[in-house]
Amino acid sequence: MKSGGQVISTDVAIIGGGVVGCAVARRMALAGASVVLMEKAPDILDGASKGNSAILHTGFDAPVDSLEWQCVQNGHQEYLEIHKSLNLPLLKTGAMVAAWTEEEEARFPGILEKAHKNQVNDIRQLSQAEIHKLEPHLAGNVRAALYIPREYVIDPWSAPLAYLLQAIENGGQALFNAEVTAGGYDGEHWLLDTPQGQVRAKYVVNAAGLYGDIVDTRVLGDSEFVIKPRKGQFVVFDKAAGNLINSVILPVPTKITKGIVLFPTIFGNMMVGPTAEEQESRDDASVDTATLNALHEQALRMLPALKGIPVTATYAGIRSATEQPEYRIREEPERNWITLGGIRSTGLTAALGIARHVETLLKGFGAAFEKRQNPVVSRVPNLANHLSRDCHTPGYGEIVCHCEMVTDREIKAALSGKMPAGSLSGLKRRTRVTMGRCQGFYCSARLAELTEDKFETPLSVGEAHD
Amino acid sequence: MTDITTKTCDVAVIGGGPSGLSAAITLKQAGVKSVVVLDREAVAGGIPRHCGHPPFGLAEFKRILTGPEYAKRIVKKAQQEGVEIALKTTVVLLEKQGRLTLVSPDGTSQLLAKRVLLATGTRETPRSARFVSGNRPIGICNTGALQSMVYLKNMVPFRSPLVVGTEIVSFSALMTCKKAGIKPVAMIEQNTRPSVQWPVYYAASFFGVPLRRKTRIVEIIGGNRVESVIIAGGNGKEEKIPCDGVLFTGLFTPESSLARMSHLALDPDTGCPLVDNNGRCSDPVYFAAGNVIFQPVKVAGKCWQSGIRIARAIVDDLSG
Numbered sequence: 036m037k038s039g040g041q042v043i044s045t046d047v048a049i050i051g052g053g054v055v056g057c058a059v060a061r062r063m064a065l066a067g068a069s070v071v072l073m074e075k076a077p078d079i080l081d082g083a084s085k086g087n088s089a090i091l092h093t094g095f096d097a098p099v100d101s102l103e104w105q106c107v108q109n110g111h112q113e114y115l116e117i118h119k120s121l122n123l124p125l126l127k128t129g130a131m132v133a134a135w136t137e138e139e140e141a142r143f144p145g146i147l148e149k150a151h152k153n154q155v156n157d158i159r160q161l162s163q164a165e166i167h168k169l170e171p172h173l174a175g176n177v178r179a180a181l182y183i184p185r186e187y188v189i190d191p192w193s194a195p196l197a198y199l200l201q202a203i204e205n206g207g208q209a210l211f212n213a214e215v216t217a218g219g220y221d222g223e224h225w226l227l228d229t230p231q232g233q234v235r236a237k238y239v240v241n242a243a244g245l246y247g248d249i250v251d252t253r254v255l256g257d258s259e260f261v262i263k264p265r266k267g268q269f270v271v272f273d274k275a276a277g278n279l280i281n282s283v284i285l286p287v288p289t290k291i292t293k294g295i296v297l298f299p300t301i302f303g304n305m306m307v308g309p310t311a312e313e314q315e316s317r318d319d320a321s322v323d324t325a326t327l328n329a330l331h332e333q334a335l336r337m338l339p340a341l342k343g344i345p346v347t348a349t350y351a352g353i354r355s356a357t358e359q360p361e362y363r364i365r366e367e368p369e370r371n372w373i374t375l376g377g378i379r380s381t382g383l384t385a386a387l388g389i390a391r392h393v394e395t396l397l398k399g400f401g402a403a404f405e406k407r408q409n410p411v412v413s414r415v416p417n418l419a420n421h422l423s424r425d426c427h428t429p430g431y432g433e434i435v436c437h438c439e440m441v442t443d444r445e446i447k448a449a450l451s452g453k454m455p456a457g458s459l460s461g462l463k464r465r466t467r468v469t470m471g472r473c474q475g476f477y478c479s480a481r482l483a484e485l486t487e488d489k490f491e492t493p494l495s496v497g498e499a500h501d
Numbered sequence: 502m503t504d505i506t507t508k509t510c511d512v513a514v515i516g517g518g519p520s521g522l523s524a525a526i527t528l529k530q531a532g533v534k535s536v537v538v539l540d541r542e543a544v545a546g547g548i549p550r551h552c553g554h555p556p557f558g559l560a561e562f563k564r565i566l567t568g569p570e571y572a573k574r575i576v577k578k579a580q581q582e583g584v585e586i587a588l589k590t591t592v593v594l595l596e597k598q599g600r601l602t603l604v605s606p607d608g609t610s611q612l613l614a615k616r617v618l619l620a621t622g623t624r625e626t627p628r629s630a631r632f633v634s635g636n637r638p639i640g641i642c643n644t645g646a647l648q649s650m651v652y653l654k655n656m657v658p659f660r661s662p663l664v665v666g667t668e669i670v671s672f673s674a675l676m677t678c679k680k681a682g683i684k685p686v687a688m689i690e691q692n693t694r695p696s697v698q699w700p701v702y703y704a705a706s707f708f709g710v711p712l713r714r715k716t717r718i719v720e721i722i723g724g725n726r727v728e729s730v731i732i733a734g735g736n737g738k739e740e741k742i743p744c745d746g747v748l749f750t751g752l753f754t755p756e757s758s759l760a761r762m763s764h765l766a767l768d769p770d771t772g773c774p775l776v777d778n779n780g781r782c783s784d785p786v787y788f789a790a791g792n793v794i795f796q797p798v799k800v801a802g803k804c805w806q807s808g809i810r811i812a813r814a815i816v817d818d819l820s821g
């Protein structure tokens with residue numbers, strides 16, 4: 036870590052290590068720029084990117100002709116191009132928009148029309164027989180359904196990790212515990228203040244997500260948008276439910292939300308969520324009993340076979356929505372600044388597309404970099420349930436987390452290397468340790484030992500003594 | 502994973518806790534040739550390994566032992582009887598005809614057993630599955646995690662937690678706290694009466710931990726670590742109590758995920774594998790014993806006896 040007094044010079048400074056910041060860092064490093072990413076937390080993914088549905092969207096329901104749609108399409112496409120080389124998984128689930136009522140079914144023509152405008156032409160209506168064949172466990176009273184074959188499920192945490200890792204492998208740098216607190220532009224360079232020292236950059240990309248408006252106000256003096264945090268709670272079911280559905284089951288969307296979704300996860304579970312709850316706090320990802328019960332009941336209504344299947348986990352994520360239903364990209368060519376604001380509910384998919392857009396914008400600002408030749412391509416460990424895991428390669432030492440089959444070799448690897456976990460939650464996202472059924476009942480002791488002295492907030496607060 | 506090796510045995514016992522080990526010993530003593538106990542931990546013995554308190558062993562050995570002493574003793578006895586114990590060996594899949602898939606540091610393999618005994622025990626329900634409101638900071642755990650941290654690693658997850666529940670295990674939890682220098686801020690029970698009467702009353706006054714009945718946990722508050730909890734008493738009045746952890750005790754749930762992911766039938770109410778009087782599962786090759794089939798759960802001695810009883814049924818079955 037850099038000490039307080041020093042100044043790091045770079046071409047592009049990126050504020051925020053969410054999925055968007057990580058994708059921008061990768062893109063610009065590959066484009067040949069020097070990049071420094073500053074993240075206020077001890078690890079990446081401390082904001083909106085911490086908890087999402089992990090669906091790789093096609094953009095069939097995106098605002099027509101919008102930048103969001105463009106970025107979603109480009110992001111989807113690029114993910115498919117690069118995922119194998121980075122060892123990122125892909126679960127080809129497809130999605131089904133299910134209508135349970137006449138009113139819902141009546142909205143199908145509109146959905147189809149929009150999808151076609153959005154160039155998602157493989158969307159189609161399913162027959163009752165097809166619905167039943169594809170999703171035999173769905174509650175029998177589904178009236179009609181649309182099928183979108185290229186809606187997929189991915190690993191929401193390994194993807195951004197892989198992006199940033201590739202940026203670092205190609206000369207980039209990441210600073211943690213590095214909240215940007217102030218900054219100034221001298222007509223040629225930005226000087227940004229962080230507790231880890233100052234960063235001097237030609238270009239700045241604000242990818243601070245839930246804090247995007249605050250950073251703009253702090254550094255530029257004003258913000259063009261206001262973040263309206265919107266929380267989404269989830270319930271994760273036991274892996275025994277993993278094979279009860281094959282595709283992502285989407286309700287017919289309303290204006291406000293895509294609605295409560297049933298979906299398989301790449302880790303072999305099945306989930307229900309997210310809710311859409313407006314709130315003041317940008318950090319409060321708390322869950323509440325009443326909402327969790329309601330989600331649970333709704334899941335059971337849609338999928339009666341879930342009865343009796345235990346719940347593994349509950350969590351919430353916060354969308355960085357704004358007062359308008361669109362991305363809020365601010366371009367300041369005079370000051371070489373870009374703000375990627377309001378990357379609300381599609382950012383996991385769109386990140387690679389947004390990064391591409393940033394590269395184009397910076398070119399427009401006059402930035403000229405020499406594309407990196409033969410860039411390093413680094414693979415991240417696989418956590419997907421349907422592919423071979425570390426425990427399938429002999430010599431792993433022992434399994435630490437039995438529910439998620441996490442080995443101590445895996446944990447030690449995640450604690451070292453170029454992107455070591457900076458917090459316990461960072462370690463969980465990199466390995467899945469304690470994220471299974473027992474939630475640490477069996478492995479907390481071993482995990483506390485393996486992570487002793489590693490994190491600011493450790494599992495163990497000290498020795499046992501009388 | 503192309504060339505998976507397949508081994509065979511007479512009886513495969515999944516789980517090397519009290520019930521699995523007593524069953525294996527009984528099988529050996531009855532002359533069953535190859536009996537292998539598979540346990541995913543590096544050390545056999547099951548839950549007693551980290552119950553650092555007495556009384557264990559009264560029924561089996563006519564003495565009062567601590568959990569770890571008891572665990573060592575039952576493992577030694579099994580070894581003396583010629584039971585093969587494969588450690589760091591996780592059973593990941595149960596299939597028909599007694600086909601098990603195992604993962605170990607040596608690789609993935611298959612074991613074909615004439616009979617299989619599930620003895621995978623029980624655990625407590627975590628916070629998540631209880632749908633408790635609030636943040637998800639560090640410092641929330643079950644008794645099992647607390648005890649293994651304290652007795653196996655000499656570490657503590659908190660210094661002044663709220664204890665939720667008043668089952669027998671909650672009483673053990675208070676003993677563990679006392680031993681580790683942890684001072685719970687309170688012990689709460691949502692019912693009018695504690696689940697077990699005297700030990701908890703005694704414990705609460707003995708350990709100086711206030712017991713609050715008709716009280717439930719409403720919300721957990723914290724950033725990185727637990728900072729406080731909101732609890733509500735019988736009159737619905739809410740109160741915020743500072744603490745640095747929450748210990749969720751009891752509310753046992755069988756560790757039956759292997760069975761749940763397989764072709765075996767489960768009891769829809771308890772989540773335990775469905776068994777007949779002889780501990781036989783819906784697939785007659787499979788049996789189950791110990792706390793994986795007990796709801797409410799039983800003490801180690803009873804699980805030990807359960808292992809013996811079911812092992813005898815397996816012997817009869819194999820010979821008849």
Ligand SMILES: Cc1cc2nc3c(=O)[nH]c(=O)nc-3n(C[C@H](O)[C@H](O)[C@H](O)COP(=O)(O)OP(=O)(O)OC[C@H]3O[C@@H](n4cnc5c(N)ncnc54)[C@H](O)[C@@H]3O)c2cc1C
Nearest residue numbers: 051053055075082083084087088090215244267382383384
């Ligand atoms: C419930 C839910 C479900 C979703 N489902 C999907 C889905 O299925 N598919 C999909 O594609 N998308 C989905 N999304 C959307 C996606 O998660 C977001 O669009 C995306 O995570 C936004 O990422 P970001 O990088 O813009 O913001 P963030 O993840 O918020 O990242 C910003 C980062 O900046 C840091 N930061 C803030 N201020 C500063 C500062 N001053 N200095 C330094 N660092 C700072 C923060 O700590 C944070 O790590 C979902 C979102 C939610 C909440």
Ligand SMILES: Cc1cc2nc3c(=O)[nH]c(=O)nc-3n(C[C@H](O)[C@H](O)[C@H](O)COP(=O)(O)OP(=O)(O)OC[C@H]3O[C@@H](n4cnc5c(N)ncnc54)[C@H](O)[C@@H]3O)c2cc1C
Nearest residue numbers: 516518519520540541547548592621622645791792800801
């Ligand atoms: C926190 C806690 C505290 C307790 N305290 C006491 C106490 O003080 N006194 C008392 O008498 N009882 C106590 N009990 C009850 C305890 O369950 C019994 O004492 C006894 O350990 C049950 O024996 P068992 O053989 O059925 O299961 P366990 O002792 O739980 O043994 C199960 C074994 O199966 C193994 N296993 C599980 N799944 C797999 C798999 N897939 N592959 C390979 N191996 C596997 C495990 O590693 C474990 O070794 C406590 C229970 C808990 C959860």
